[in-house]
Structure formats: C-alpha cells, structure tokens
Amino acid sequence: MKLILLGAPGAGKGTQAEIICGHLNIPTISTGNIIREALKNGTEMGVRAKSYMDEGKLVPDDVVIGIIKERLAKDDCKNGFILDGFPRTVPQAQALDDMGVMIDKVIDLEVADEAIEGRLTGRRVCEACGASYHTEHKPAKTEGVCDKCGGRLVIRKDDQPDTVKGRLKVYHEQTEPLKDYYAKTGKLVIVQGQERIEETTKLVLAALEA
Ligand SMILES: [Zn+2]
Numbered sequence: 449m450k451l452i453l454l455g456a457p458g459a460g461k462g463t464q465a466e467i468i469c470g471h472l473n474i475p476t477i478s479t480g481n482i483i484r485e486a487l488k489n490g491t492e493m494g495v496r497a498k499s500y501m502d503e504g505k506l507v508p509d510d511v512v513i514g515i516i517k518e519r520l521a522k523d524d525c526k527n528g529f530i531l532d533g534f535p536r537t538v539p540q541a542q543a544l545d546d547m548g549v550m551i552d553k554v555i556d557l558e559v560a561d562e563a564i565e566g567r568l569t570g571r572r573v574c575e576a577c578g579a580s581y582h583t584e585h586k587p588a589k590t591e592g593v594c595d596k597c598g599g600r601l602v603i604r605k606d607d608q609p610d611t612v613k614g615r616l617k618v619y620h621e622q623t624e625p626l627k628d629y630y631a632k633t634g635k636l637v638i639v640q641g642q643e644r645i646e647e648t649t650k651l652v653l654a655a656l657e658a
Pocket of ligand 1: 574575576577578579595596597599600609
C-alpha cells in the first residue's frame with residue numbers, strides 16, 4: 449500500500465506513521481528524518497535544507513523532490529511505503545505524479561491550531577534515530593533517553609513556540625491546498641486527530657480498510 453499522511457506540523461503524522469508501518473510492514477519515508485540524516489553526515493544538501501527548517505520555512509521543492517526520488521527507488525519501497533511530510537506543496541504532489549508514483553490513499557489528520565501549539569511544546573525527538581516522544585502523551589521510559597536506541601532526547605529548534613506559529617502559517621498557505629488536490633482524485637480520507645494516540649490509530653486503521 450502506498451500512503452500519504454497529510455496534516456499540520458504536530459498533528460501526529462510521525463507517531464501514526466511509526467505505528468501503521470508496523471501493521472503494514474512497509475517503511476515510513478519521512479523527509480524530516482532523511483534531511484536530518486543528511487545533516488548529520490554533513491552533506492551539502494543537508495546543510496542547505498536544515499537552514500530553511502530552522503527558520504520554520506519549507507525546504508525548496510527541488511531539494512526535497514531529489515531526496516524523495518532517491519529514497520523511493522530503494523528496494524524496501526517495492527511493496528509500498530508511507531510518506532510523512534511529503535508532499536507539502538501542490539508542485540511537490542505534481543512532481544510525485546510525474547514520477548509515476550500511484551498513491552492508494554491519502555490520510556489527512558485534522559487537529560486544531562491551538563491543540564497543536566500545546567502538543568509541540570512537549571515534543572522530544574531522539575537526536576540519534578529520530579524517534580519522537582511527548583512529555584505527556586508518549587513519555588520515554590527514562591526521561592531524556594530514547595527507548596529504542598538510548599540516544600539523547602532533545603527539543604527541535606523548529607518546535608520552539610515562535611517557530612511553531614510560523615510553521616502553522618506556512619502549512620495553511622502552502623500545504624492545506626493539497627486536501628483539495630487529493631479530494632479531486634477520490635483518495636483523500638479525513639481523520640479527526642484524537643487526544644489519545646491509540647484512538648487516532650483506530651480511526652486511521654479503519655480508514656485504511658474502508
Ligand atoms: Zn533513538
């Protein structure tokens with residue numbers, strides 16, 4: 449199954465993607481994680497992309513499309529994948545269509561802006577493997593330490609309050625039009641994000657079976 453998870457930053461796409469990919473046994477392709485990996489490895493593209501992210505801006509389409517194209521060509525994507533954080537603009541969605549990628553479903557996770565601002569302040573991310581946690585909703589077993597790899601949990605710079613407001617503005621202007629784009633193809637399913645992660649997962653899985 450080839451899936452796209454849409455939604456505002458902080459709507460819970462990453463968390464849901466991790467859970468669903470376990471159910472479906474397909475990889476999650478998160479542009480955020482791929483870009484952070486590139487930065488860790490010190491590639492020129494990574495440095496370039498990260499400077500936009502730190503300012504709460506979108507990474508330019510040509511950079512993102514290049515990364516995605518490379519990633520989707522790998523063997524583990526043969527049986528499907530979950531795209532988390534891509535496409536983020538209508539031109540990116542068109543680029544995906546141009547690559548000949550046939551998407552089965554697009555799940556849009558809806559969460560109000562106010563709720564998102566609250567969520568993001570509690571978010572912690574493993575600097576080693578990219579796993580995400582939340583101080584209230586999904587705490588690590590040991591505070592500040594990743595359950596999966598023992599890495600250090602940090603607050604990403606783009607989760608700081610001022611940056612979050614900027615990211616939401618960018619989302620409404622540039623990403624939200626994707627709902628119309630995919631509604632026209634009949635592939636869009638809207639899921640109301642719940643306060644509890646498990647409740648949202650139930651709705652997402654039901655949407656996938658429908
Ligand atoms: Zn980790």
